[in-house]
Amino acid sequence: MTTLDLKLPRHLYRQTTNQDGEVTGVTYLHDRLINWFDRGNGVHKLCQAVYEDELDKIACWEDNRLLQLEEQWLEVENGEDDDEHEARYHLACDTVTREADARREQAKAHKAERQAAIEELVSQCVEHIEDNSPASLHASHAAEYLLALALIGALTYVLL
Numbered sequence: 001m002t003t004l005d006l007k008l009p010r011h012l013y014r015q016t017t018n019q020d021g022e023v024t025g026v027t028y029l030h031d032r033l034i035n036w037f038d039r040g041n042g043v044h045k046l047c048q049a050v051y052e053d054e055l056d057k058i059a060c061w062e063d064n065r066l067l068q069l070e071e072q073w074l075e076v077e078n079g080e081d082d083d084e085h086e087a088r089y090h091l092a093c094d095t096v097t098r099e100a101d102a103r104r105e106q107a108k109a110h111k112a113e114r115q116a117a118i119e120e121l122v123s124q125c126v127e128h129i130e131d132n133s134p135a136s137l138h139a140s141h142a143a144e145y146l147l148a149l150a151l152i153g154a155l156t157y158v159l160l
Contacts, residue, residue, distance in 0.1 A: 006118055007050050012036060030125040037122045047115045054107040062100040069093055 012032050016025040036042050073089040076082075 006114055006121070007046070008033070008118070009036065009042075009046070028121075030129055033125050034122060034129070037118070043115055043118050046118075047111050050114065051107055051111040054110070055104060058100055058103045058107065061103075062096060065096045066093055069096065 008028065012028050013026050014029055016027075018024050069089060069092050073085065076085050
């Protein structure tokens with residue numbers, strides 16, 4: 001999943017635009033993502049909201065498709081008792097229901113995938129910030145500063 005597929009809140013992204021105002025790139029902000037993650041149930045709420053939205057779309061698709069099938073069957077039936085057409089209608093309805101159930105299972109799997117991908121992204125952000133923070137840069141040069149101070153101290157001792 002890309003970061004845009006994760007459907008993170010808009011305030012976590014930064015857009016870059018060209019002179020014409022067209023969006024040329026979208027990136028997420030490491031510090032904002034970590035803060036959002038650390039505030040609590042943001043990830044769970046986001047994943048649940050996206051999951052429920054997908055379930056609503058599936059239910060709408062299923063209802064529309066079943067309605068279409070019923071309308072087609074009513075046109076074909078036209079007041080006559082035809083067991084063959086009715087059997088086809090019920091078979092088609094069962095097929096639509098099975099497909100909707102499969103889509104629901106897929107949405108549930110996407111929810112778990114999304115949550116794992118966000119957690120992985122946050123851990124990568126934490127590593128990135130730790131590797132590029134000024135404190136770690138100063139800490140990496142601390143040994144060099146101590147050595148330089150020791151040399152200055154030794155030089156001062158020798159001179160005195």
